[in-house]
Amino acid sequence: MSDSSSCPIPLSDRWRWGSRQAISFLMEQGVDNPDILTLGAGLVDSETLPVEEVGQLVADICSDPVEGRAALQYGSTPGSPRLRAALLKHLAALEGCTPEELGISANQMLLTTGSQQLLSLLCEVLFNPGDIAFVAAPTYFVFLGTLAGVGARAIPIRSDEHGMVIDDLDREIARLAEAGELHRVKLIYLVSDFENPSGICLSAERRQQALAVAQKWSRQQRILILEDAAYRELRYSGEPIPSIWGFDRDRQHVILAQTFSKSFSPGLRVGYGVVPADLAGPLADRKGNEDFGSAHFNQHLLARALESGVYHRHVARVRRAYTIKRDAMLAAADRYFSDIPGVEWVHPDGGLYVWMSLPTEIPTNFDSPLFKHATTAEQVMYVPGYLCYTGPIEERPRHQMRLSFGVLEPGLIDEAMKRLAIAVRKFVGT
Ligand SMILES: Cc1ncc(COP(=O)(O)O)c(C=O)c1O
Known part of the structure; x- marks a missing residue:
């Protein structure tokens, strides 16, 4: 009798084409590593989630x-x-x-x-x-x-x-x-x-x-x-x-x-x-x-x-909260990165992200020394920019980072940016 347990499962091409997406890894990092200050995960601000409003809406529906x-x-x-x-x-x-x-x-x-x-x-x-x-x-x-x-x-x-x-x-x-x-x-x-x-x-x-x-x-x-x-x-x-x-x-x-x-x-x-x-x-x-x-x-x-009108009042509140966070991140970028040669960032009018470019000789990939140092020694995480490009990995720009101001509160955004700048400085001119 043959041992059927050793037979591979014949997964589809569609599974293979779409497998190993970085999003799952990033979401896990954000959720499973509470000690890391995450500028990575695109989660929204927990403090402004509409807990009371949703409670009331559920009660209204069920009443x-x-x-x-x-x-x-x-x-x-x-x-x-x-x-x-x-x-x-x-x-x-x-x-x-x-x-x-x-x-x-x-x-x-x-x-x-x-x-x-x-x-x-x-x-x-x-x-x-x-x-x-x-x-x-x-x-x-x-x-x-x-x-x-x-x-x-x-x-x-x-x-x-x-x-x-x-x-x-x-x-x-x-x-x-x-x-x-x-x-x-x-x-x-x-x-x-x-x-x-x-x-x-x-x-x-x-x-x-x-x-x-x-x-x-x-x-x-x-x-x-x-x-x-x-x-x-x-x-x-x-x-x-x-x-x-x-x-x-x-x-x-x-x-x-x-x-x-x-x-x-x-x-x-x-x-x-x-x-x-x-x-x-x-x-x-x-x-x-x-x-x-x-x-x-x-x-x-x-x-x-x-x-x-609950939705519209809530969106106004969310905007106010994110304005403060966006400004906190931009102020921290000025404070900690403006004297690092070759570092630039976009000033967004909205959304959740600041896009930062480092000097081209500093790769930011998951397997880069910077990513390892940032996530272990400095306990801060970002999304490596190369994920946002298509084509062979060697040919993609690899010196950028997506920094999210969604998750952390303003004080921690400042702390995370400070840690990230310390990590980046370690590799400047190397
Ligand atoms: C540009 C963009 N499109 C779509 C989505 C999907 O969001 P959701 O499925 O939660 O609506 C996201 C989530 O981060 C996004 O950034």
């Missing part, structure tokens, strides 16, 4: 047996009609128009398990292995893993202080068209507000230009823009910039992904997408195969939060 039962029942795959209606109003306020002027129906809104699920569903319905998505360099590293997981090719496009350089994108698509590969081009991924990791906003001009490029090259098939607006409501200074989605008047090219994770609570895992009418069905089909609906109770809770 009405009819609503309580409805909320505790399965919902529909695209999500609660009540929350979708409330979100149309909310989106209209963000877009500066009336819900009617949005020019969409509630059917074009899909409620998902965090916005991450929308990103993932979209990749599932759009990409065959070898199809192409354009991403900014650097960009949100979890999405790079999602693209890898479906075998998509992520082509990086240079970014400057105004976001992705759209002229470069145009040239790259022209090159692919020349090579007969235009049919492979499916998606342009843009984190329009306070990009994770760089904190940069795509300028209004570039937003319009990106849409024009997607329209221009939609010859054989439509090229979509995924506008990931996860940090849209976390602006602390400067004027809001109209969304790319808002410029797309015929609602054909842009998928807008937003989330309650950063502005209310990531633990509720509710995100939403507004999608072209002919994409709503395919996404719902896919979602039907995965979970046939995200947490229905949480959708009821958020509908109540929006309808009652």
Whole structure:
């Protein structure tokens, strides 16, 4: 008899393509190592999480047996009609128009398990292995893993202080068209507000230009823009910039992904997408195969939060708290890093991150001497910048760090930055 216990499990290519993503390691570090001061994990500020508000909302839902039962029942795959209606109003306020002027129906809104699920569903319905998505360099590293997981090719496009350089994108698509590969081009991924990791906003001009490029090259098939607006409501200074989605008047090219994770609570895992009418069905089909609906109770809770004004009061409070933290991090960067030659950082108007570049001879990778020293001797952690680029590791920039001001309170942000500067100084000029 053969020993079946030694037979390997025949895992799929999709598993292999998407395996070993850094996000899980980073989340574990943040949660499992309470002694490390973490500037790494993208967790939100615990102090401002809406514990009392959620307690009251739960009590309100459950005090009405009819609503309580409805909320505790399965919902529909695209999500609660009540929350979708409330979100149309909310989106209209963000877009500066009336819900009617949005020019969409509630059917074009899909409620998902965090916005991450929308990103993932979209990749599932759009990409065959070898199809192409354009991403900014650097960009949100979890999405790079999602693209890898479906075998998509992520082509990086240079970014400057105004976001992705759209002229470069145009040239790259022209090159692919020349090579007969235009049919492979499916998606342009843009984190329009306070990009994770760089904190940069795509300028209004570039937003319009990106849409024009997607329209221009939609010859054989439509090229979509995924506008990931996860940090849209976390602006602390400067004027809001109209969304790319808002410029797309015929609602054909842009998928807008937003989330309650950063502005209310990531633990509720509710995100939403507004999608072209002919994409709503395919996404719902896919979602039907995965979970046939995200947490229905949480959708009821958020509908109540929006309808009652609890949500808006909370976002205002969160913004005030993060403004203080952002300022604490920037002040600490000035205090501890400004005299280290070759160190630069972005001053973000919102979001959760400060993007710092070290002299190119100081790598920041997981296996770099700096990362080891910072996490052991100095007990401070950051996200190594190379994770936010695509392509062979040896060819990626390796001297940058994403520093999150989300988790720590202002005093500890200062302490963490001080420790990080001590660690960096050890390697300057080596
Ligand atoms: C740019 C960006 N998009 C999407 C997400 C996904 O967030 P969630 O699934 O919690 O909505 C995140 C989370 O950090 C993010 O930074």
